[in-house]
Amino acid sequence: MPIIFRSTPVSEPLTFDSVGNHWSQESVRRPKGYPLYHYLQTEKGCGCIEIQGKSYLLNEGEGVLTAPFVRHSYSGKTEEWLTLFSTFTGTIESSIAKILGNRQIVFIGKDQGTKIASLIVSIMGKYENPPVDAKALSLDCYGLLLHFVDGVYTRDLMEDPLYQRYIAPVIKEIETNYDSELTVNGLSGQVYITPQYLSRLFGRFLGCSAYEYLTTYRINKAKEFLLTDPRMEVQKIAQRVGFLDTSHFIAMFKKVTGLTPLEFRRLN
Template structure:
């Protein structure tokens, strides 16, 4: 598919957090060298064959199931090493793109491995179809797809052949299920590690890599979530009873945790959210 489409970007588009500027693909990608880089963020994904690219003083190889994320206005070059090098690409921009990618730890041009390459290819194809249509809503709909595309990179892309975010979530699924079933009871780090068959230290590492927090921090947030539900579902329950039902025998400690997270006491939360 040698098809490349570029959008007329309006001022309305530029006001969006994320917007698409182009999309397409080449059946045989030729060597490319850009001294001044590309004007927008660009993702180029290998479908077959292989290539290499250099950006930021580093060289990366990209084969099937891999792609390259290029930051705007950064010198780079790329070329095939196994022909034909078939690629698909999408370019995007927006006031929050850099912040979103940075939060996903994709804060520089780099090569990435994908655990679900077909999903990203289908997302790019959907964007291309929208851009090539005459639908007046295409700009907004492609913006929504671009936002989802960045989330896909967060979930399924990794700088190395280690587990992606999605795979980390899958590995932690037994712990999430255990917490959902046992949160009213005492839950230890050893209990959580036992669900995974790994050490407590490795359990902490997995939580940090996946959620950016320790296991007990997640347990606390889950218990507070259930507490909020109880406060509204059963308005006659005393706060100390709610605390006990979500795993806190010390109601004063529960109130302190709740206020620290929500900024208000459980009683105030109930009053704000309950029908008058």
Template sequence: MKRFNSYHSLNVSRLSLTQWEFPTHKHNFYELIFIEKGIGTHVLNELSFGYKAGDVFLLRPEDAHYFKIGKPTDFIFLRFNEQLFIEKLEGGKTAKWMEVIKTLLQNPSAINGSLVTDATDQKHLQSLLHILLIEFTKTCVYSREVVLELFGAVMMMVARSQSITQYGEQCPSNLELDRLNQVLGYIRLNALDAEKMRIENIAAHFAMSANYISIYVKKHSQVSIQQHIIQTKLKSAEQLLKNGRQNINEIALKLGFTDASHFNKMYKKYKGLSPSLARQLN
């Protein structure tokens, strides 16, 4: 009997057929088959099942099957193996999910308009949310787990859309984005430590040269590391001004500006008003 092999942890494909072109076969992977349209018969382990649009079949590696197509049929195939389960349950993935959620919630861009601007992403997100609305009302076994997975899919889609909006066609790979987020996270964490905010010290923390980290951040975020540092410092300055416990000179010194004059100049350039006026308005 023919055996089809795949060595990818996950493979997703779509196929439109008027006639089934493959012999009875088994796989070395699991396979979920969704029928988008069409009618016919699915022969699975020598048992016959009629199929129609919306039907779903799940095959194990030891299952033998083929289709008899009655009317032109569109199939969606999800093929996966045990490696996908390991990847899904890997501790680092959970940590990454939490990091994505935290970044989304803390990102100032969340208040600057729609997080998703791509029309296709908007359509897909709407579909996911419709499903989530329905599943949220269900109380059957696994319903809560389905809701959590759908929520994760929604948040990841928003995060991906944000990444594409920020980086455009040069959207970095997961590995590059992880490193970039580590650098930017370090900057946010140490905004009130003037010494740690020096570019050479940031570079040393990540075992890079000052020149390389500057090129790296600019390449993957389209914004220079110096601009990231300034914007982060000014964000911290806003909070310090609101607190009102320190005067302008003390805030300038704390954030590592040359002096109060330099702080005033940079704050006015990026915020459109002086620090003293910003404090009065708060």
């Protein structure tokens, strides 16, 4: 059984939306990215992944984790390219960015790749022997995510003085006060730079503008409310995540997820 997709509503804090191994990988092109955190690792052969215009080789045992909506494509460089992969979701999906140091891309070397492959083999075994223990798989999901915390790109980011001086305080402000009337002008003013420079720094370090980061964070929090409190009205959720206008919230939610809030709630 090389691939498994989630077939039940999201109820665990963190879980797999899909997971697989020994997969004969075909070429994939995602100009708008993937809606969830997505990990891809080479098991056999070699592949090439292009992320935001830059190309990287994935040799055996090497992998890459990409954040939601990061533009990418990949294809095999050898006649046979076998991969393993996983995508992550859950009721606290928005916390994944914080776990990963807010990196948009994390590359994994062979040493960590060996550990990840072993864990995914174990996870696949649990799916193949029902009944599936959802709580145990949620713990496995969290454990797998921890393998990305020490990724070299995450470590380099946290040591960059520009990131520490300008980006980290803004991210903290967004995570703490996302329900308030935050604007890019106000956020940039808190770190004494122009809105344009703040967005350029966000693009450099996180691959998105400051406004896109704020919006995505709010939408992810809205997903949590939609799933954990099925009786909460959409208007109330909009207010809880910092949108003053419900119609604008619905439009932005659909732009980010492809679904209206109620469609997302029914689907999950």
